[in-house]
Amino acid sequence: MSGVAFGVFLFLFLLVTIMGFSAARWRRAKSMDNLDEWGLGGRGFGTFIAWFLIGGDIYTAYTFIAVPATLFAGSATGFFAVPYTIVIYPLVFMFLPRLWSVSHRHGFVTPADFVEGRYGSKSLGLAIAVTGIVATMPYIALQLVGMQVVLDVMGLKSSSDNWFLKDLPLFVAFIILAAYTYSSGLRAPAMIAFVKDTLIYIVIIVAVIYIPHQLGGWGHVFDVVKSGFSDFDTQNADAIASGDAAAKAVYPATGIGQWAYASLALGSALALFMYPHSITGVLSTRSRNVIRRNASLLPAYSFLLGLLALLGFVAVAAAVEVGDPPNAQLAIPQLMEDQFPSWFAGVAYAAIVIGALVPAAIMSIAAANLFTRNIYKAFFRPNADPTEEAKVAKLVSLVVKAGALVFVLAMSKTFAINLQLLGGVWILQTFPAIVAGLYTRWFHRWALLAGWLAGMIYGTVVAYNTPSPTQAHFGGSVHNFPGTETPIYIAVTAFILNLVIAVVLTVVLRVAKVPDGTDRTRLEDYTADLGDTGVEAELGPEIPVH
Amino acid sequence: MPARSTGLWATVGVLLILAAVPPLLVPVYAKEDPTLWGFPFFFWFQFVLVIWAAVMTTSAYFLAKEAFRRDRAARGRPWEEPK
Numbered sequence: 001m002s003g004v005a006f007g008v009f010l011f012l013f014l015l016v017t018i019m020g021f022s023a024a025r026w027r028r029a030k031s032m033d034n035l036d037e038w039g040l041g042g043r044g045f046g047t048f049i050a051w052f053l054i055g056g057d058i059y060t061a062y063t064f065i066a067v068p069a070t071l072f073a074g075s076a077t078g079f080f081a082v083p084y085t086i087v088i089y090p091l092v093f094m095f096l097p098r099l100w101s102v103s104h105r106h107g108f109v110t111p112a113d114f115v116e117g118r119y120g121s122k123s124l125g126l127a128i129a130v131t132g133i134v135a136t137m138p139y140i141a142l143q144l145v146g147m148q149v150v151l152d153v154m155g156l157k158s159s160s161d162n163w164f165l166k167d168l169p170l171f172v173a174f175i176i177l178a179a180y181t182y183s184s185g186l187r188a189p190a191m192i193a194f195v196k197d198t199l200i201y202i203v204i205i206v207a208v209i210y211i212p213h214q215l216g217g218w219g220h221v222f223d224v225v226k227s228g229f230s231d232f233d234t235q236n237a238d239a240i241a242s243g244d245a246a247a248k249a250v251y252p253a254t255g256i257g258q259w260a261y262a263s264l265a266l267g268s269a270l271a272l273f274m275y276p277h278s279i280t281g282v283l284s285t286r287s288r289n290v291i292r293r294n295a296s297l298l299p300a301y302s303f304l305l306g307l308l309a310l311l312g313f314v315a316v317a318a319a320v321e322v323g324d325p326p327n328a329q330l331a332i333p334q335l336m337e338d339q340f341p342s343w344f345a346g347v348a349y350a351a352i353v354i355g356a357l358v359p360a361a362i363m364s365i366a367a368a369n370l371f372t373r374n375i376y377k378a379f380f381r382p383n384a385d386p387t388e389e390a391k392v393a394k395l396v397s398l399v400v401k402a403g404a405l406v407f408v409l410a411m412s413k414t415f416a417i418n419l420q421l422l423g424g425v426w427i428l429q430t431f432p433a434i435v436a437g438l439y440t441r442w443f444h445r446w447a448l449l450a451g452w453l454a455g456m457i458y459g460t461v462v463a464y465n466t467p468s469p470t471q472a473h474f475g476g477s478v479h480n481f482p483g484t485e486t487p488i489y490i491a492v493t494a495f496i497l498n499l500v501i502a503v504v505l506t507v508v509l510r511v512a513k514v515p516d517g518t519d520r521t522r523l524e525d526y527t528a529d530l531g532d533t534g535v536e537a538e539l540g541p542e543i544p545v546h
Numbered sequence: 547m548p549a550r551s552t553g554l555w556a557t558v559g560v561l562l563i564l565a566a567v568p569p570l571l572v573p574v575y576a577k578e579d580p581t582l583w584g585f586p587f588f589f590w591f592q593f594v595l596v597i598w599a600a601v602m603t604t605s606a607y608f609l610a611k612e613a614f615r616r617d618r619a620a621r622g623r624p625w626e627e628p629k
Contacts, residue, residue, distance in 0.1 A: 082592045083569030086599045090562035093603055093610075219584025251576055251588035258572035266570055289611065289627055296604035302596045310589065527618070529625060 006154065008346025009353075012199070013173070016192045016354050020180030023187040034386035035109045038185035039369045039393055040284045043104070047290050047297070049190055053362070054281040054294060055301045056193035058085070058272065061146035061356030062139075062420075064200070064308060069328040071312030072320075074229055074248030077257065079309050080264040085302035087269035093295040096273060097288045098438040098526045104283075105525040105532075110366075111279050111434050112374040118437045119445040120517025122378050127452050128430050129374035132276040133400075135427040136367045138419035139275070140404035143356040143363075145329075145417075147173060148408065150352045153333035167409055173353065178401050181361045182394050186284055189361040196358050199351035201304065203336075207314075207348075208307045211339045215317050224317040226250050239469075246469055250313075256487055260478045263488035271428040271491060276366035277359065287530040311335065360401065368396040418474035422463055425491040429455035432502050438526065445517050447505035455498030462490050551620070554613035558606045565602035569595050 024032065032038050045053060063081070070078025099114065108114045112132065116125030151169050180188045212218045229248035233240065240247045252261045272278055282291055315331040320338060322330040336348040372393040377384045384392070407415075433448045468475025478487040509516075568574075575591040582590045611627065618625035 076588075079589070079592070082596065083572075086569045086592075086595055087566045089599065089603050090566040090606075093562060093606060217584060219581075222581075222584055222586060251578070251586060252572065253576060258576055261576075262570045262572045287627075292607045292610060296600060296607045299596050299600040299603070303593060306589070306593055306596065524621075524623075527614070532623070 002342040005342040005346035005349065008343050009154070009350045012195075012347065012350035013353065016195055016357065017176050017180070019191050019195065020176075020184060020188040020357075023180070023191040024184040026187050026191060032185065033390045035369060035372065035389050035393060036107070036386075038390045039109055039365055040280065041186035041190055043284055044286045045190060045284050045290070046286050047293050049194075050281070050285045050290050050294050051297055052193040052197050053190045053284065054278070055298060056189060056196055056355075056358040057278055057281045057362050058088075058298075059200075059301050059305060059355075060139075060143055060359040061150075061352050062142040063305065064352055064355060065146045065149055065329050065332055066142075067305065067309045068312030068315065068332050071309055072315050072322075072331040073312075073328040074232065075246065076249055076251045077261055077264065078312070079251075079306070080261050080268070081309060082302055082306040083262070083265035084268045084272075085305060086299065087265055088272055089295040089298055091269060092273060092282075092298075093292055095435050095438050096282050096291050096295075099279070099434075100282060100285065100288050100291055101528040102438070102521055102525045105528050106521065109283070110276060110370045110373050111274070111430070112370055115433050115437060116374065116378070117520045118441070119433070119448070120519060121445040121449070124433060124445050124449050124452075125374050125378060127449055128433060129370040131426050131430050131452075131456070132274075132370050133367050135423035136276055136363050137400065137404060137407070138423050139277075140360050140363045140367075140401065141407040142417065142420050143360040144170065144174070144404060144408040147353050147356040149329050150333050150349050153330060153337050154349055170408075171405075173357070174401065174405055177357050177361060178398055181364060181397055181401075185394075186280065186362065186365055189358045189365075190284070192354065192361075193358045196351070196354045199347060200355055203344075203348045203351045204304055204308050204311075206344070207311055207336070207340075211311070211314050211318070211335065214339060215314065221314055221317040222250070225313045228316060256485075260487045260489070263492045264477060267428060267489040267492040267495070268424060270431055270495070271424050274427045274430050274434060276370055277363040280362060280366040280369065289529075360404075364397045364400045364404075365393075367400045368393040371396045371400075418463075421474060421477055422460060424477070425459035425463055425494055426456055428491040428495050429459065429498050431495065432499055441516075441519055442506065443502055444506040444509040444514065446514065447502045447509055450505050451498040451500075451502030454501050455494040458497050459490055459494035462493070466490070551613040551616040554609050554616070558610045558613065561602045561606040561609070565599040565606075568598070 027042060027044060036043055067078050067081045099111070102108065102118075103114060106113075106117055108117060110129065110132070112125045112129035115128045116122055119125075148167070148170055184191075212221050215221060229250060232248050249257070252258050273282070285291055285294075311332055315335040318335055318338065320331055320334045322328060322334060333349065333352065336345050340348060372389050376392050377389060381388070429452050432443065432451060436443055436448075462479050463477075464473050466475045466479050467473070477489055477491075479490050479493070480486065481488045481493055569592065576588055578586045578588070580587055615625050
């Protein structure tokens, strides 16, 4: 790596650092000492900021590394990220405005707050909160993995064997991130997200035009990839037949691959807005309408993600070297290192690293909100005032990030990836309680809890028992649907089980007249908007904090 | 009596289904030909779906805004889009 690339990288990194710290003053509130301000940025973001913030949430650095890496490694299934991010927005459109309204009426900060208020059940709230936290932790860890990969390619990894010196740049970046998240709360990632996405857009647009042009055009890229993959399949026909290697393909041509593709897209789309950090982004918006308007504007990112995914094929055509043993995750940063002039490579590295900082900040804030509201306050300090809540959440955000760092440095990277896979399976199990709850109180709280538990256990066991050619456990996201030879996303099977149990037990519990909790919400809460009773009180940066 | 919103909500629902369902019908688009600028059908068609879905959700957004306004008016809680 050249000095120029490093200089550009450092300049952009310092720029966002300054922005992160000064964000505390942006749309300044009377006091930052409560979760509406620190944890939700004052609940006052309009369409423009929300677009960057929610986009920054979904399209993370790890996405930018991992999605093209799967295509690079020969599995077109990775392209499911595109249908997945198409299916998301109609779902967002339908149910998140209701969650926004009810949350504003009642001052809910987390999805678990809503579940607790709706079903009058602290245990169900706890289940939602714990699932959110454990699913988010590995997600943060993977942002660090994404950052580490870029720092690696930049040559910033020293040859020292000392575990601390080896990853010193990662530590530095992380301490800075932790410091400004602590002081500025959600305002920091909201402000930086603007820079992040601008950089990412520029880099990807340049990459998809410039690099294939250098290599002889997209048609040539696809030709090279196709012949390369079919050569691989011919040479390794025996290994593929015996399950010791995976066949490579440009697109899922068989019914088996297509089921996996569709179920991954659907399951991931249902799961995404159950993640606490996505809900944090949505609840930080100023009015109900902002969510729907964003649902129609956010697909711009899906387009970008599709182009980015195809860079995985471009890297194949460019014959990028990814080390021995090969690490497909190096493909994209290495492609940029090889193909771009050094100053632009610096921009690209900065884009990915900043792309890790934004979601890592939002995720740690979301996890901290969950811990504070649904564990600390719910079970230990019921009388905690808003100042105490903010203090605890700020500290927890540090703990969460430190935990993720230890995760990445002390344990194998595979472990973080496995847990992230499980995280997707787990988080989908909170769907019935949250989404059904937005429309009906028909489900019984204990039935939902039992369904959740069944889905969690089933999903974990199945994921553990799924082998791949290279590992005995956590070998992939799909398994054969029980009783068939059709592979589908594990999360979807677990979700179906969860739902069936919740329905059956609800009927049983209702017949047995087991007492149900008190519902603190009312019908009109679900359509309340800015200006209605109880809604304006928490909104807008100018409004004094209660 | 304010205008009814039922028809509008039904249209919103249809638009959202039209946006969300096609990407899940993988067998329809998992093929090589016809290619476009060197891109196999499988890839370029999904890019078209992104734009298609954006058009559907944007139309749904405008209809839903009107339907929401009518619902609120019918329940005596008039609503205008907050600035």
